[in-house]
Amino acid sequence: MLGYFLRRLAGTIPVLIAVSILVFGFVRLLPGDPARLVAGPDASEADVQAVRQDLGLDRPIYWQYAHYVGEIFQGNLGRSSRTRLPVSYEIGQRFMPTLWLTLAAMGWAILAGMGIGVLSGVRRGRWEDQGGMVVAVSGLSFPPFWLGLLLIDLFSVRLGWFPTGGYESPASIVLPSFTLGLAVAAVLARFTRSAFVEVASEDYVRTARAKGLPERRVIWTHTLRNALIPVITMTGLQFGFLLGGAVVVETVFAWPGLGRLLVDSISYRDYPVIQAEILLFSLEFILINLAVDLLYAVVNPEIRLR
Amino acid sequence: MHQIPRRIFIGSSLALAAATGARPSRAAGTTDLIVGVPTNLTGLDPADVNDTLSQSACRLMMQGLYGFDKDMNLIPVLAESYTANDTATEFTFKLRTGISFHDGAPFDAAAVKANFDRVTNPANHLKRTSLFAMIDHTDVVDPTTVRFVLKSPFGAFVPTIAHPSGMQLSPKAIQQYGRDISRNPVGTGPFKFVSWSADTLRVTKNDKYWKPNLPQLASVTFRSVPENGARLAMLQAGEAQFIYPMPPEMIKAVEHNANITINNAPSIYERYVAMNVMKHPYGDLRVRQALNYAVDKAAFAKVVWSGYEDPADSPIPPHLAFHVAQQPWPYDPAKAKQLLSQAGLGDGFDTEIWANTTTIALRAMQFLQQQLGAVGVRVKVTALEAGLLDSKIWSVQKPADSALQLYTGAWSSSTGDADWGLRPLFWTQAGPPKLYNVGYYSNKDVDADLEGALATADPKKRAALYADAQKRLWDDAPWIFLGVDRNLSAQSKKLTGLHMIPDGGLLIEEAALTA
Numbered sequence: 001m002l003g004y005f006l007r008r009l010a011g012t013i014p015v016l017i018a019v020s021i022l023v024f025g026f027v028r029l030l031p032g033d034p035a036r037l038v039a040g041p042d043a044s045e046a047d048v049q050a051v052r053q054d055l056g057l058d059r060p061i062y063w064q065y066a067h068y069v070g071e072i073f074q075g076n077l078g079r080s081s082r083t084r085l086p087v088s089y090e091i092g093q094r095f096m097p098t099l100w101l102t103l104a105a106m107g108w109a110i111l112a113g114m115g116i117g118v119l120s121g122v123r124r125g126r127w128e129d130q131g132g133m134v135v136a137v138s139g140l141s142f143p144p145f146w147l148g149l150l151l152i153d154l155f156s157v158r159l160g161w162f163p164t165g166g167y168e169s170p171a172s173i174v175l176p177s178f179t180l181g182l183a184v185a186a187v188l189a190r191f192t193r194s195a196f197v198e199v200a201s202e203d204y205v206r207t208a209r210a211k212g213l214p215e216r217r218v219i220w221t222h223t224l225r226n227a228l229i230p231v232i233t234m235t236g237l238q239f240g241f242l243l244g245g246a247v248v249v250e251t252v253f254a255w256p257g258l259g260r261l262l263v264d265s266i267s268y269r270d271y272p273v274i275q276a277e278i279l280l281f282s283l284e285f286i287l288i289n290l291a292v293d294l295l296y297a298v299v300n301p302e303i304r305l306r
Numbered sequence: 307m308h309q310i311p312r313r314i315f316i317g318s319s320l321a322l323a324a325a326t327g328a329r330p331s332r333a334a335g336t337t338d339l340i341v342g343v344p345t346n347l348t349g350l351d352p353a354d355v356n357d358t359l360s361q362s363a364c365r366l367m368m369q370g371l372y373g374f375d376k377d378m379n380l381i382p383v384l385a386e387s388y389t390a391n392d393t394a395t396e397f398t399f400k401l402r403t404g405i406s407f408h409d410g411a412p413f414d415a416a417a418v419k420a421n422f423d424r425v426t427n428p429a430n431h432l433k434r435t436s437l438f439a440m441i442d443h444t445d446v447v448d449p450t451t452v453r454f455v456l457k458s459p460f461g462a463f464v465p466t467i468a469h470p471s472g473m474q475l476s477p478k479a480i481q482q483y484g485r486d487i488s489r490n491p492v493g494t495g496p497f498k499f500v501s502w503s504a505d506t507l508r509v510t511k512n513d514k515y516w517k518p519n520l521p522q523l524a525s526v527t528f529r530s531v532p533e534n535g536a537r538l539a540m541l542q543a544g545e546a547q548f549i550y551p552m553p554p555e556m557i558k559a560v561e562h563n564a565n566i567t568i569n570n571a572p573s574i575y576e577r578y579v580a581m582n583v584m585k586h587p588y589g590d591l592r593v594r595q596a597l598n599y600a601v602d603k604a605a606f607a608k609v610v611w612s613g614y615e616d617p618a619d620s621p622i623p624p625h626l627a628f629h630v631a632q633q634p635w636p637y638d639p640a641k642a643k644q645l646l647s648q649a650g651l652g653d654g655f656d657t658e659i660w661a662n663t664t665t666i667a668l669r670a671m672q673f674l675q676q677q678l679g680a681v682g683v684r685v686k687v688t689a690l691e692a693g694l695l696d697s698k699i700w701s702v703q704k705p706a707d708s709a710l711q712l713y714t715g716a717w718s719s720s721t722g723d724a725d726w727g728l729r730p731l732f733w734t735q736a737g738p739p740k741l742y743n744v745g746y747y748s749n750k751d752v753d754a755d756l757e758g759a760l761a762t763a764d765p766k767k768r769a770a771l772y773a774d775a776q777k778r779l780w781d782d783a784p785w786i787f788l789g790v791d792r793n794l795s796a797q798s799k800k801l802t803g804l805h806m807i808p809d810g811g812l813l814i815e816e817a818a819l820t821a
Contacts, residue, residue: 037693160543
């Protein structure tokens, strides 16, 4: 298992190199001169030229890439062309808010989503199932933008229970994590239910019932455990997406996360920040995929990792 | 730093969501001001920022030799007075005495020289170097007298010194932090820097401030809240005492709120449609006149700005120095059609309008499409994202390469002076990529006025030249003159003394909160 883990980890390096080349090329295909965007709306041509030299954008692209990679290997991600602060500082400031928001949203979404999914699966066709799926479909259909504003109006302006936004106190995380987690919970509920229903019709579940196992064991050990594989895959994917930052929720709740940083950086063609963020997201996805594979083995010992 | 404590994540987040948290911690006391702003700061080095918000943040902590009062009048701040020679090539400033920077370094002529030597040196790669490019060198005459020697006459020099980019940093801090001065600013202003994280700036009272009995606030916090509704909710919930901008369409929702005041103040943002005179048919004066007759400016204010927009009465807005009001272009579609017929365009023509992707710009373009359509001008509306605007307008190297026909945007002269309100937009040499004359307008008489007004420091001579330039431009109509924005903000009734000046900057020095 450890050997497998290390081999997979080493395998991420070529992927990251490929991603870095792709991202480096793609951001430079975007129209617009970053030097001019950074220099601002009333800069002179001389200012723009100064910024261009400062950012190294007057050099050939292969030189820029070689320089970039060389700096990365010295642990230097460069400076944001917009704020001129180190990229590591810019991203570092926003990584923890995004991580906390993701964990809080995923935490409740997994519990609620899987809970509703199992309940609907067990009580298939009854009112619990109908009700659960109405909740799930509504959760998916609610635009987070609108939901966020409604929550702010009710819980912050009228009731005063939670702050309208910001990253100030523990109470700040409640409304954004609820808004962000709702769609995830809904997806997981639908996924869990369908996986559960599928497994419940398998022969071995019938066998388990036939040999007189208590219903609780049939549900938890035989059915749910086997139904978990697709649910874990989905959870991993959702987790990866949320770690990439949630632009809408971050915007509505003024949450200083990675999503807004990426959007701001794209509109300013802030190449160093865009590159670093995409590399970070790629790394996160690779690690999550790895964790998902390991979890498969935990849930189902028949899966052997080599 | 304000990290969320780890312990709240022990246990399920569901429990967290269910728990009804106590009312969120508000600012510690009644003299702590929180301001809700729309975007993140880009830096705190006045010589290296170019957005009004970052400049407002700098103004909490730093000051210039000259500055602007709440009505955008030029006032001495760290200087007491100035004198200029007749040819506007030498400006000598007498400095106030007894002022220190927050780190204890004295404010004197040597400090001023250090600041201007820094910003004028291209090797420092600062964004505002070109604003001060006319400075040849700076001399310390004596500890309280500093003299600027210019490369060529520049009559608008004092407003340029008063620009937020001319605010003074402690020379000691510049030495100490180098480029990272941008997140460790040290000035002479009413507040001292505490922290700046991703979206929050905190400053605290400068107990040794040189103006007596100021500031009255213990601290100021800027929090960036991009969503209009959420920013307004902050004010309604008492989490902020001042927010801007106040979206005009939301005013109705709060104007009867007993705790909230809407501030409706003049701005120096002028909205215009530039016509590319190199492109058929905009080289024809009759066409440009027709388009000015074809647009109902009162309807523009109403439809696009919910009424919160003034009609333009000159190429520069009323709160800019040397503004002279002109006769308005009346709304007269019949006259517009007649002029188009005379220009041989009785059947109208097809054209395209460009602008950025903001809601306001889209609304403005649709409005213009309808208005011009009524006189037979068929307008295609195209919204361009910032990078595309850059490559299609601002970076175009030669007039012949520009595909621009109509462009609608806004301009604000950051020096408060007519020079920067006219020269970047109408001077023959101001075409992109050098400056912003996107219609490539060219008029020898206007050029002579603009150049002449820079060659003297005499306000009377400058006023006469700018009056002439405004008259010529108004009649020659290189723009469809649309309107001048209002600065809309909202605040708690407990707050007094916070002013939004016409350039959109905030003056917070005299602000106070009552319990």
